[in-house]
Amino acid sequence: MNNLTAPVKFMEVRVETVSPLRCVTRFVLRFSWALFLVALPGRAQTPASEQKTITLEELQRMALQNNPTFRQSAANIQAAEGRKKQSGLYPNPTIGYQGEQIRGGSFHGGEQGFFIQQDIVLGGKLGLNRKIFDQELKQAETEAEEQKVRVVTNVRMSYIQALAAQQTLELRQNLSKLAEDAVETSRQLANVGQADAPDVLESEVEAQQAELAVTMAEQNQQRGWKALAAVVGNPRLPLMSLEGKLEDTLPVNADELVEKIVNESPAVRIAELGVKRAEAALARAKREPIPDLQLRGGLQQNGELLSEPGGAAVGLQGFAEVGVRIPIFNRNQGNIATAKADAERARSEVERVKLVLRERAASVVQNYTFSQTAVDRYKNQMIPRAQKAYEMYTKKYRDMAAAYPQVLISQRTLMQLEVSYISALENFATSSVSLQSYLLTDGLEAPSQPGGIDQPVREVNIPFQMGASPQER
Numbered sequence: 203m204n205n206l207t208a209p210v211k212f213m214e215v216r217v218e219t220v221s222p223l224r225c226v227t228r229f230v231l232r233f234s235w236a237l238f239l240v241a242l243p244g245r246a247q248t249p250a251s252e253q254k255t256i257t258l259e260e261l262q263r264m265a266l267q268n269n270p271t272f273r274q275s276a277a278n279i280q281a282a283e284g285r286k287k288q289s290g291l292y293p294n295p296t297i298g299y300q301g302e303q304i305r306g307g308s309f310h311g312g313e314q315g316f317f318i319q320q321d322i323v324l325g326g327k328l329g330l331n332r333k334i335f336d337q338e339l340k341q342a343e344t345e346a347e348e349q350k351v352r353v354v355t356n357v358r359m360s361y362i363q364a365l366a367a368q369q370t371l372e373l374r375q376n377l378s379k380l381a382e383d384a385v386e387t388s389r390q391l392a393n394v395g396q397a398d399a400p401d402v403l404e405s406e407v408e409a410q411q412a413e414l415a416v417t418m419a420e421q422n423q424q425r426g427w428k429a430l431a432a433v434v435g436n437p438r439l440p441l442m443s444l445e446g447k448l449e450d451t452l453p454v455n456a457d458e459l460v461e462k463i464v465n466e467s468p469a470v471r472i473a474e475l476g477v478k479r480a481e482a483a484l485a486r487a488k489r490e491p492i493p494d495l496q497l498r499g500g501l502q503q504n505g506e507l508l509s510e511p512g513g514a515a516v517g518l519q520g521f522a523e524v525g526v527r528i529p530i531f532n533r534n535q536g537n538i539a540t541a542k543a544d545a546e547r548a549r550s551e552v553e554r555v556k557l558v559l560r561e562r563a564a565s566v567v568q569n570y571t572f573s574q575t576a577v578d579r580y581k582n583q584m585i586p587r588a589q590k591a592y593e594m595y596t597k598k599y600r601d602m603a604a605a606y607p608q609v610l611i612s613q614r615t616l617m618q619l620e621v622s623y624i625s626a627l628e629n630f631a632t633s634s635v636s637l638q639s640y641l642l643t644d645g646l647e648a649p650s651q652p653g654g655i656d657q658p659v660r661e662v663n664i665p666f667q668m669g670a671s672p673q674e675r
Contacts, residue, residue: 255443258361261434265357265645268435272353275346275649282339289331295320300502315502317521325492330485337479341472342651348468348642349649353433356645358635360430365444366628367426370621371419377617378412384610385409401607408614433645448627451634453574456567459637463563464556467640473552480548484541490534498523562641570633576626585623588616 266272296319304312388405392398424441431439464470504516592612599609636643 255445257445258358261361261430262354262357264436265353265434269353269645270435271349271646271649275349278342278649278651279339279346282335282342286332286335286339289335290328292328293321293323300500313502313504315500317498317500319498322495322497324494325489327486327489330482330489333482334479334486337475337482341475344468344472344475345649351468351639352642352647353645355635355639355643356433359632359643360426360433361444362448362628362631362635364423364426364430365446365448366624367419367423368444369448369624371423373617373620374416374419377614378416380613381409381412448624448631451631454634454637456570456637460560460563460567463559463640467559469555469559470552473555476551477545477548480545484545487534487538487541490537491529493526493529496525559641563637566633566636566641569629570637573626573629573633577630580619580623580626585619588612588619592616
């Protein structure tokens, strides 16, 4: 930022015959100029030793520890691991009692015993089940990686917005102090006949507007800080001074970043894993007509007598059964057709996701390009010119060749340009962060569960409040 202070240069004292009114007027002008210089930016700030500060790195560490979406991501991974394990488990055997031709009397007939039944899964269906849920597990893991990007990016963007609000508040406070000093100076000039009543009234109105601007800037700072505290998972985090400078943002190649977003975004990878999952589901559906082998066997006690009453019984005997279900009518035709459609839909989803990313990146690139131009224009052209005009008016005022309101107007113009410069820096920084982070900016959005329809993209959102005007701060 530009230093708006100027060195005090005392006028030479020359002996001449002047009227008493002119002497008083000169004294008031010189005294008011001294007050004006004292009120310039940087003189009324709270000492740095009394302000508690916090860095971006500290905020990010806090978010990685406290943000609840990380626990949700971990739970999604555990659930996916559980589904994968369950899908590959063998069917449980069946054990039971069997009795046939049971009768009493002197014959003591009947067959009673137990059996064990087991289905043998053929065709590699269990392995294909595991492949389906293995892709879901990879989706959940990629979703967790994406969530980390979201949270870290959200912290960075909230930090930038809070830092911009902090710097804007400082400028607004300085401008309000200058406006208060202008009211006092205008009243002193009016007392010696060098200012009119409308001048005093106008300076008072301007001072009140400056106070309202300070109030709004304070509220914006509180709002930005609360949003930042929520993202880091500590809503009771007290307001602190943020370390850093908005000017530290380095330029990036927006077009290259868009291509990186389209090809490497976690949203694209999740959609591609969805294709693999759908293809695994199709392979599994095609294996379903292969029948499973059904085995059943056991032992039973046969009470039927081998001879006349009183003779020996048949005794212990075994039995076994083997069967398969013949796929004559149901060959899983409907499920295979559904799986084919799902696979085609998943492949189209990848293309849709890429187009969505290009569409939403276009607005961010436009904002980045414009804000980069605005930052350069403010820094290298408008602010230096306003600074020069302010210095020229202050020199004329010291030489009593310009009116005091002209100095105030040039000072106000310079300060307003500084506020607009901060707004442009904020937009430039947030746009850059968004492009470098695959447009993933909402750190409090819950991670989606794998397998959900249309969930891999979720809200590939554009950063909010990127186009806020200086009047809204």
